[in-house]
Amino acid sequence: MQRKAYVPGVAALLAAVLAGCTGSPDDGGRSDNSNPGSAGTATQAAQPGRYATLPEPCGVVDGATLDQLLPGIGEMTDEAQREKAYAGEATLTYDTDRKVGCRWKVESAAATDHLLVDFERVVSYDNAVSDDARAGQLFATKRSAARLPEPTVTTTESGTPSISPSGEASSTPSSSASSSSASPSAGPTDLQPRLLEDLGDEAFLDDELDSSGSTAQQRTVTVAFRTSNVIVTVEYAEQPMTVGAVPDSKEMQDRARKLASELADSLSG
Numbered sequence: 001m002q003r004k005a006y007v008p009g010v011a012a013l014l015a016a017v018l019a020g021c022t023g024s025p026d027d028g029g030r031s032d033n034s035n036p037g038s039a040g041t042a043t044q045a046a047q048p049g050r051y052a053t054l055p056e057p058c059g060v061v062d063g064a065t066l067d068q069l070l071p072g073i074g075e076m077t078d079e080a081q082r083e084k085a086y087a088g089e090a091t092l093t094y095d096t097d098r099k100v101g102c103r104w105k106v107e108s109a110a111a112t113d114h115l116l117v118d119f120e121r122v123v124s125y126d127n128a129v130s131d132d133a134r135a136g137q138l139f140a141t142k143r144s145a146a147r148l149p150e151p152t153v154t155t156t157e158s159g160t161p162s163i164s165p166s167g168e169a170s171s172t173p174s175s176s177a178s179s180s181s182a183s184p185s186a187g188p189t190d191l192q193p194r195l196l197e198d199l200g201d202e203a204f205l206d207d208e209l210d211s212s213g214s215t216a217q218q219r220t221v222t223v224a225f226r227t228s229n230v231i232v233t234v235e236y237a238e239q240p241m242t243v244g245a246v247p248d249s250k251e252m253q254d255r256a257r258k259l260a261s262e263l264a265d266s267l268s269g
Contacts, residue, residue, distance in 0.1 A: 049131030049229025072108030
């Protein structure tokens with residue numbers, strides 16, 4: 001009699017254990033046909049940028065381009081001094097895989113010219129943000145800091161609003177555009193700081209004329225562009241030796257944009 005009472009109890013206990021192990025979809029348990037790997041699918045990492053290295057900055061500008069940007073090189077009679085001027089000076093950096101640069105400074109009888117070329121390779125440490133996207137965020141901050149004039153909204157003949165994509169039609173002239181250096185063939189809006197559409201993935205040009213103090217006015221033209229996860233900055237400055245002289249805005253912008261285009265081509269090549 002004792003054995004007959006014991007067996008049903010064991011069967012009930014086994015049934016309860018089996019029911020707890022298998023469970024059902026309704027009571028929160030995993031069903032027999034569920035996929036163990038579907039519960040925690042890993043988030044796919046964002047794509048890395050196109051560039052994993054940077055060029056040697058002091059070697060990316062050829063001699064012919066330096067002759068145009070730094071006219072004083074042609075006036076040097078000392079060969080060793082001229083070679084040093086062509087070589088430039090690397091900027092201080094603690095990680096050449098992420099940021100490199102080179103600067104040149106040459107004096108001539110007419111002016112002192114400065115040139116800086118800077119490369120920054122952006123790496124995103126957020127799996128949800130690609131290197132390109134992070135570089136775009138940093139470039140947007142750089143562009144905002146330049147305080148470019150806002151694009152002007154005009155109305156077409158059909159009455160549709162149209163925004164100048166490069167911001168060249170702003171009604172607020174910059175200091176460089178309003179200076180006497182503006183070329184007669186180019187209006188003020190052609191020379192003011194603006195977005196550029198034909199350089200890298202995105203680009204802008206800044207032009208500043210420093211008229212403070214009693215010395216000659218120094219003009220600084222900056223062309224910055226982004227291609228994938230690399231941001232390139234060209235900074236070209238000139239200060240005349242003669243007080244009151246003003247560096248030519250169009251000439252300096254043309255030279256800086258030409259160099260920037262050459263750098264963009266070298267990166268894509």
